[in-house]
Amino acid sequence: MLTQNSLPEVEEHKRLTNKEAAIQFLTNNMVTIMFVVLVLAGFLVAGMNPFLFILDIVARMSRNSFLVLSLIIPVVAGMGLNFSIVLGAMAGQALLIFVTHWGITGLPGILLCIVLVTPLSMFLGYLTGKLFNKAKGQEMIAGLILAFFAQGIYELIFLQLVGGIIPMDNRVLIMSSGIGVRTTVDLTGGLKYGLDWPGQIWGMPNLLRPTFPWTLIVGVIAVIVGFLVYRFVFKGRMPSLPSIGAGLVAAGLIVYWSAIQIQQETMMMMVRIPLLTWIVILTLCLFIVFFSRTKLGQDMRSVGQDRHVAAVSGIQVDRVRVIAIMMSMVMASWGHIIFLQNMGAFSTYGSHEQIGLYSVAALLIGGATVSKATISQALLGVFLFHALFIVSPSAGRQLFGDAQVGEYFRVFVAYGVIGITLALHAWKKLLQRKDQLGV
Amino acid sequence: MAEASLLQMQGIGKSYYGTPVLQDINLNIKPGEIHAIVGENGAGKSTLMNILFGMEVIHSTGGFDGEIIINGKKEKIDSPQRAMEIGIGMVHQEFMLLPNYSITENIKLNREVLKPNFLSRVFGQKIEHLNMGQMNTDSRKALDKLGIGIEEYVTVAGLPVGYMQFTEIAREIDKTNVKMIVFDEPTAVLAETEAEKLLESMKAIAEEGIAILFITHRLDEVISISDNITVLRDGKRVGTKKREETDVYELAELMVGRKIEKMVHGEQRELKNEIALKTENLVVHMPGEKVNGVNLEVRKGEFLGIGGLAGQGKVGIANGVMGLYPSRGQVWINGSPLSLNDPGESMRQGMAYVSEDRRGVGLLLDSSIELNIVINALHNQKKFLKKYGFFKFQDTKGIRDHALKMIKELDIRCTGPGQLVKRLSGGNQQKVCIARALTMEPEILFVSEPTRGIDVGAKRLVLETLVKLNEELGMTIVMTSSELGELRSVCDRIAIVSEGNISGVLPPDGSDVDFGLLMAGQQERRGA
Numbered sequence: 001m002l003t004q005n006s007l008p009e010v011e012e013h014k015r016l017t018n019k020e021a022a023i024q025f026l027t028n029n030m031v032t033i034m035f036v037v038l039v040l041a042g043f044l045v046a047g048m049n050p051f052l053f054i055l056d057i058v059a060r061m062s063r064n065s066f067l068v069l070s071l072i073i074p075v076v077a078g079m080g081l082n083f084s085i086v087l088g089a090m091a092g093q094a095l096l097i098f099v100t101h102w103g104i105t106g107l108p109g110i111l112l113c114i115v116l117v118t119p120l121s122m123f124l125g126y127l128t129g130k131l132f133n134k135a136k137g138q139e140m141i142a143g144l145i146l147a148f149f150a151q152g153i154y155e156l157i158f159l160q161l162v163g164g165i166i167p168m169d170n171r172v173l174i175m176s177s178g179i180g181v182r183t184t185v186d187l188t189g190g191l192k193y194g195l196d197w198p199g200q201i202w203g204m205p206n207l208l209r210p211t212f213p214w215t216l217i218v219g220v221i222a223v224i225v226g227f228l229v230y231r232f233v234f235k236g237r238m239p240s241l242p243s244i245g246a247g248l249v250a251a252g253l254i255v256y257w258s259a260i261q262i263q264q265e266t267m268m269m270m271v272r273i274p275l276l277t278w279i280v281i282l283t284l285c286l287f288i289v290f291f292s293r294t295k296l297g298q299d300m301r302s303v304g305q306d307r308h309v310a311a312v313s314g315i316q317v318d319r320v321r322v323i324a325i326m327m328s329m330v331m332a333s334w335g336h337i338i339f340l341q342n343m344g345a346f347s348t349y350g351s352h353e354q355i356g357l358y359s360v361a362a363l364l365i366g367g368a369t370v371s372k373a374t375i376s377q378a379l380l381g382v383f384l385f386h387a388l389f390i391v392s393p394s395a396g397r398q399l400f401g402d403a404q405v406g407e408y409f410r411v412f413v414a415y416g417v418i419g420i421t422l423a424l425h426a427w428k429k430l431l432q433r434k435d436q437l438g439v
Numbered sequence: 440m441a442e443a444s445l446l447q448m449q450g451i452g453k454s455y456y457g458t459p460v461l462q463d464i465n466l467n468i469k470p471g472e473i474h475a476i477v478g479e480n481g482a483g484k485s486t487l488m489n490i491l492f493g494m495e496v497i498h499s500t501g502g503f504d505g506e507i508i509i510n511g512k513k514e515k516i517d518s519p520q521r522a523m524e525i526g527i528g529m530v531h532q533e534f535m536l537l538p539n540y541s542i543t544e545n546i547k548l549n550r551e552v553l554k555p556n557f558l559s560r561v562f563g564q565k566i567e568h569l570n571m572g573q574m575n576t577d578s579r580k581a582l583d584k585l586g587i588g589i590e591e592y593v594t595v596a597g598l599p600v601g602y603m604q605f606t607e608i609a610r611e612i613d614k615t616n617v618k619m620i621v622f623d624e625p626t627a628v629l630a631e632t633e634a635e636k637l638l639e640s641m642k643a644i645a646e647e648g649i650a651i652l653f654i655t656h657r658l659d660e661v662i663s664i665s666d667n668i669t670v671l672r673d674g675k676r677v678g679t680k681k682r683e684e685t686d687v688y689e690l691a692e693l694m695v696g697r698k699i700e701k702m703v704h705g706e707q708r709e710l711k712n713e714i715a716l717k718t719e720n721l722v723v724h725m726p727g728e729k730v731n732g733v734n735l736e737v738r739k740g741e742f743l744g745i746g747g748l749a750g751q752g753k754v755g756i757a758n759g760v761m762g763l764y765p766s767r768g769q770v771w772i773n774g775s776p777l778s779l780n781d782p783g784e785s786m787r788q789g790m791a792y793v794s795e796d797r798r799g800v801g802l803l804l805d806s807s808i809e810l811n812i813v814i815n816a817l818h819n820q821k822k823f824l825k826k827y828g829f830f831k832f833q834d835t836k837g838i839r840d841h842a843l844k845m846i847k848e849l850d851i852r853c854t855g856p857g858q859l860v861k862r863l864s865g866g867n868q869q870k871v872c873i874a875r876a877l878t879m880e881p882e883i884l885f886v887s888e889p890t891r892g893i894d895v896g897a898k899r900l901v902l903e904t905l906v907k908l909n910e911e912l913g914m915t916i917v918m919t920s921s922e923l924g925e926l927r928s929v930c931d932r933i934a935i936v937s938e939g940n941i942s943g944v945l946p947p948d949g950s951d952v953d954f955g956l957l958m959a960g961q962q963e964r965r966g967a
Contacts, residue, residue, distance in 0.1 A: 295553055296565040302548060305537040312535050313549040314520045 031421055032367040035384040038413075039391060046394035051267040053390060054212060060386040061379075062196070062277045063342040068359045068378045069284050070331030074139075075373040076292070077324035078304030081360045083143035084128045084325070088332030089352035090154050091121045095333075096340055097158070097181060097348070100190050101170050106201030110194035110341055117333045125329030129322030136307070140370075147356055155349060181348050192344040196274035212271035213258035220251045277338060284331065285375050300324055304371070361385060361414040364421040371425070388413065443511065445470045445618055445650050446491075451505035453486055453497065460486050461674045464505070468619065468650050473641065475653045475661040477694055478671035484654050487671070488621055491652075492529050493522045509618075526618035528611035530625055534603050538596035543571070543578040545595055546610045552577065581609040585640050601633035605640070612644060619650040626657055631748060631921060638664050658687045670694055694896075710931065713739040714774070715883055715915045716760070721768035723752075723759030730755040731939030732768065737883070737917055742909045744930030744947075745919040748958055752939040753919050754795055757885040761785045761792040772883070786819045791881035793872045795888035795919070797865070801872050804861035808853055809842035811860050811871050816878040845874040849904055866897025873904060884908070887919040902929055923954060 026033065043053070067085070074082040095117040099109050128146060135142040162168050163179040175182050193200060199207025210218070224247075231239070261268040291297045302310040303320045311317045336355060340346050363373060366381025389410050396406025448466040452459065461483045468474045478484050489496055490503050493516035497503055507514050509525055516522050522529075536545050552574050553567035578591040587605050589598075595606060604625060611620045622641065626634040634657075642664055645651050655661060661668055662682060669679045670693040677693050716737040723730035730752040737743050747753040759766035762782040770777040772788045785792075794801040803811055816822040823834045823841070842856035849870045853863060860871055869889055876884055886905060890898040906929050908914045920926050926933050927947040934944045935957035943957040 290556075290558070291566075293568050294556075294559070294566045295551055295569065298544075298551055298569055299549070299565075302537055302540075305539055309535045309537055310549070312519060312531070314523060315549045 029367050030424065031365060031417060032380070032384070035365050035388065039384055039387045042388065042391035042395040045398050046391045047398065048391055048394055051271070053387075054268070055271050056390045057383065057386055058212065058271060058273060059342065060389070061382055062274050062281070063339050064359070064362065064386065065281050065379060065382050066284060066338050067332060067335030067355065068362045068382050069281070069288065069375065070328050070335050071359055071363050072288060072368075072373045072375065072378060073291075073300065073324050073331075074328045075363075075368065075371065076297075076304050077300040077321055078307065078371065079132060079139045079321060079324060080370045081140055081143075081363070082325065082328050082332075083140060083356040083360065084132075084146050085328060085332035085335075085359065086147035086352055086356040087124045087128060087150050088121045088329040089336035089355045090150060091117050091124055091329075092333040092336035093340065093346065093348075093352055094154075094158075095120070096187065096191060096337060096346075097173065097185055100185065100187060101168055101173055103190075105190045106194050107198045108201075109191045110337065113191070113337050114334055117337065118330055121329045121333035122326050125326030126322060128329060129325035132325060133318045133321055143356070147353075151353065154352075158348060183348055184345060185348050186345045187341065188344055191341050193274075194341045195277050195280070195338060196342055198276050206272070208275040209272040210275060211262075211269045212273060213261040213268055215273045215275070216258045217255055220254050224251060274342075277342075280338070288375055296320070296323065357418070358385070358414060361417050364417055369421065369425050369428075385414075444468060444508075445472075445510060447506075447508040448487075448491070449506045449508065451487065451490060451503060451507075453483075453490060453503040455500055459674060461490075461503075464671075464676050466669060466679075468652065470618070470650055471645050471648045472667065473645050473651045473653055473665045475655065475665035475668045476671060477655065477658065477661055477668060477690060482671040482694075483674040484671060485623070486674075488529070488623060488652075488654065491516065491522065491621065492527060493518045493520075523614070524616075526614075526616045528614055528617045528620040530604070530607045530611060530620060530622045534600075534607060536595050536603055536606060539594065541592045541594055542582070542589065542606050542609075543575050543591045545606055546578045546581060546591075546613050547574045548610065550614070577613055578609065581613040584612060584643070585609055586643075599633075601629055601636070604629060604633070604637060608637075608640065608644075612649070617649060619652060620644065621652045621654070623654050625653075626655060626660060634660070658690050661690065662687055710738045710741055715739040715741070715772070716917070717771045718756075718760065719769040719771075721756065721759055721766060721770060723755040723764050723766040725752075725755040725758050725764040728752050728755040728758070729939050730759055730766070730936075733936075733939070733941055735934060735941060737915060739915055740909070740913045741915055742906070742929060742931045743915075743917045744926035744933040745917065745936060746921070746923050746926050746933055746954075746958070747936035747942075748921075751936050753921075753936040754887055755939075756936070757792060757887050757917060757919055758794075761790065761885060763792075763794075783819055786815065786879060786881075789882035790885065791815070791876035791879040791883075792885040793869075793876050793887065793889060795891065797868055797872060802860050802868060805859060807857045808846070808851065808860055808863070808871055809838050809856040812842050812845055812856075812874045812878055813838050815875055820879060822878070841878065842874075845877070849874055850900060864893075864897075866893035866901065869893055869897070869901055870904070873901065877908070881914065883915045883917065885917050885919075888921065889918065890920065890922065890925060898925075905929065 067089075070085055070088070071082055074080065092113070095113040099113050099116075104112055128143070131146060132139045132142060157166070159180040162181055163174045168174055168181075173181055173185065197205055197207075197209060199205060199209075260266075292301070299310070299315050299320045300323075302313075302315055303317050307317050310320075332355075336352065339355075340351065343351075362381040362385040363378055364381065365384050366377035366379070368374070368377040368381065392406035392410045392413075393403040394406070396409060397403045399405070444467045446466065446468040448464060451461060451464040451466075453461040464483075464487060466474070476484055476487070486497075491507065495518075498517055507516060514521075514525055516525065516527075537548065540548070552570040553564065554570045555567050559566040559568075575591050582589065582591060582605075585605055585608060587602070587609070589602055595603060598606075608620075608625075611617055625637055629637060638660060641651055641653070653661070653665060662685075665682055667679060667681055668685065668690060670677045670690060672694060680690070714736050716735075718733055718735045720732045720734065721730060722732055728751075733752075733756055735756070745753045745756060755764065758764045759779070760770055760777075762780050762785045766779050768779070770779060772790070777788055778784050803814065806814075813823050817824065817833070823837050824831045825834045826832075839856055845851070846853065846856060851863075851867050851870045851874070853867060860868060863871065873886070873889070876886075884905075889901050889905065893901070902925065905916055905918065909916050918926065918930065923933075930947050932944050933947060933949075933954075934941050935954065936942065937958060943953075945953055945957065
């Protein structure tokens with residue numbers, strides 16, 4: 001047994017000066033900060049009505065969050081941004097078409113979709129995972145191309161086979177020739193709002209749809225209670241007094257504002273929150289947190305850091321990667337179902353195409369990178385991405401007299417962000433490598 | 440044999456695509472024994488270890504001959520997992536660590552302590568939670584056993600290499616069933632003090648009854664700690680010796696198969712008084728190798744050695760003069776001042792550098808040998824370029840001819856000039872570095888740790904090459920090395936660096952005591 005320690009002392013991590021820390025914060029969060037500025041500027045220029053903004057952002061966030069969250073696990077497993085979620089979206093869409101055809105509506109219809117799409121997307125995820133294992137390090141481009149390839153098969157099935165080999169006799173869904181699904185599928189009266197308005201089929205349209213101010217009040221109370229329980233039960237430690245004060249002031253302001261809205265019966269009382277959808281999203285968040293602390297989650301992080309080291313320590317790298325993609329694919333298919341039930345109608349051959357790109361853009365805007373993504377980044381990203389979508393048409397109209405300019409701008413932004421983030425990632429990696437060399 | 444063997448390897452043989460790389464190897468290791476395996480690069484050490492550890496390269500190329508017997512039982516080791524189950528641990532030459540994990544997470548990698556939760560009852564063990572508390576306790580225990588005071592929750596990224604090495608070892612001894620640990624060149628990346636500490640730990644581990652298989656090419660280490668030593672040469676076992684019955688010279692001889700002699704210049708040479716390089720108050724900010732105001736004069740045609748303990752700043756001098764690390768002070772080349780912090784300028788002034796960090800900054804690992812040889816000359820001296828109008832092209836033929844010449848002159852063992860550098864052994868990579876420096880036709884050549892991580896035979900060739908350059912071409916050479924013996928065998932003068940300063944300059948035949956005192960930062964004995 002050795003007692004003395006003749007190794008050099010580990011140097012304390014270099015304390016950064018305030019200026020250095022600020023610069024580091026800015027460079028690390030460049031994309032996110034840029035978007036916050038853009039959204040704020042757009043909001044001011046557009047002179048938007050806060051009611052319309054909140055109405056729109058609530059709808060968009062509850063629609064899109066689940067999809068974006070489905071991207072997190074592959075990032076953790078070191079497989080980058082999973083563009084192949086388009087396949088999961090296709091699977092979800094296919095099930096929506098069939099369930100619509102079978103005439104099952106509302107929440108039961110959505111649940112049936114979810115149950116049936118799960119094995120299908122697991123299978124697709126398995127195949128995709130296998131493919132990605134053959135193209136290690138090139139998962140992103142492989143996923144993009146795979147989505148194009150799958151588009152061909154999807155079109156073959158729904159343009160040529162459905163109505164022919166796959167019998168489907170439905171005047172509304174099938175084209176007049178009797179073969180192929182029509183280019184748009186309308187879910188109105190069927191699966192539309194199946195999850196958002198769970199009570200509609202039982203004649204209770206407002207079941208689980210509280211108004212926005214009430215949700216805020218209950219939400220603030222829930223957060224405070226949850227926080228106290230967490231502190232006292234698990235940690236037994238109190239946060240600093242200033243942060244308690246700031247928290248209480250913020251909570252007080254929110255409650256006060258909400259109370260005024262309720263009392264004065266303002267427009268805000270017309271904004272209703274799809275509570276069930278949000279419960280589903282929160283459950284997914286909790287699951288991701290839970291999962292990251294499990295053995296399999298740890299394996300994914302290990303594989304994500306270094307495949308070779310993970311393999312040598314006996315982790316079945318390929319298997320872990322396939323599971324990561326399968327999980328992502330299942331979540332994506334569910335996410336797309338949630339997305340479309342809110343939209344209420346979709347383009348049969350196009351609505352899934354942009355899913356991969358826009359979800360990835362949203363995640364990146366939240367500050368995620370190819371190698372790091374968290375739940376809060378995903379949710380923040382969804383908020384900023386859609387906030388920009390909402391304000392840019394009005395801002396475009398105000399500035400250039402043409403709403404279309406805003407449209408161009410947001411498309412340009414979505415692609416641009418992906419490009420910038422990938423470039424930034426490469427650049428940071430280069431800096432890191434230099435850092436390691438101690439240059 | 441009185442005591443039962445823990446591991447017996449009998450008649451082990453292996454060939455890759457018909458080329459035998461190992462033939463009829465027999466090994467016998469008892470519990471608690473430290474058994475060293477020495478041999479040149481390519482002698483078959485790594486192949487033998489890959490067989491023992493069930494690595495995939497072995498089984499994907501047709502398996503191996505012979506038997507592995509553990510505790511008297513024949514075992515079939517066909518995967519690293521199987522080897523671990525049997526109780527064979529391995530401390531790898533390259534670190535098998537995940538930089539963003541804490542020390543605990545690395546020690547417990549894929550052996551995490553788990554506790555069940557409600558979902559795991561449905562989905563099985565993979566969904567069980569990590570028990571971080573228990574993992575930390577276990578890691579603490581393993582680290583304490585090694586005498587390492589570092590906190591187990593520190594992230595590995597940014598730790599000194601010594602700690603990384605110990606983290607790896609802690610991982611092995613934390614395994615409850617471990618019976619034997621293979622150390623693959625563990626001291627290659629360590630500084631001298633760290634290496635000593637490591638050897639001590641190895642002894643402590645062996646005392647607990649765990650057998651150690653120690654692969655290295657540092658013969659003095661072998662002599663200092665092993666019980667038995669097996670020497671491999673060209674895939675065959677040339678002998679197994681007890682430590683008491685052998686010495687460094689015999690082992691070296693067995694390894695290389697030829698006598699090793701000293702390479703001192705015929706006699707003390709008369710050096711010209713011209714100064715090729717002069718530094719005044721040179722300060723270099725190289726992390727871990729800080730230089731604090733060095734004054735040094737190098738004469739033309741001299742072979743100057745810079746020695747000293749690790750971390751004292753000896754490596755920093757060359758890096759500073761070459762502009763690789765931020766530095767200030769004054770440097771004159773042949774009497775004219777040099778602008779610092781500009782590697783291009785340093786090269787244009789007729790200096791070339793063979794870095795101590797071969798794999799990091801020295802080589803383009805994914806490029807061919809020929810490109811590696813010419814790249815500096817190509818960029819800084821516009822050699823090997825053909826001009827067609829506005830366009831410049833690489834002179835492919837010129838490059839190829841030059842590369843072939845260099846390969847021949849320096850005896851680089853490769854399949855051809857187009858081979859990727861990362862596929863070469865350490866010694867041959869080093870020669871490529873030297874070839875690149877020579878292509879610049881420098882007046883002053885800086886060489887740092889030219890023999891680190893390469894075997895005895897290659898070491899000798901590298902040193903011989905340097906001596907030849909110095910004597911025949913009159914090149915001024917400044918060689919930095921941690922191995923004093925090596926410096927003493929080739930240099931005209933040796934400057935010893937301590938705490939960022941030159942504590943003294945000695946002739947190669949100076950007494951051991953003087954060298955020792957200077958290294959410890961004390962002045963020479965007066966009147967000695």
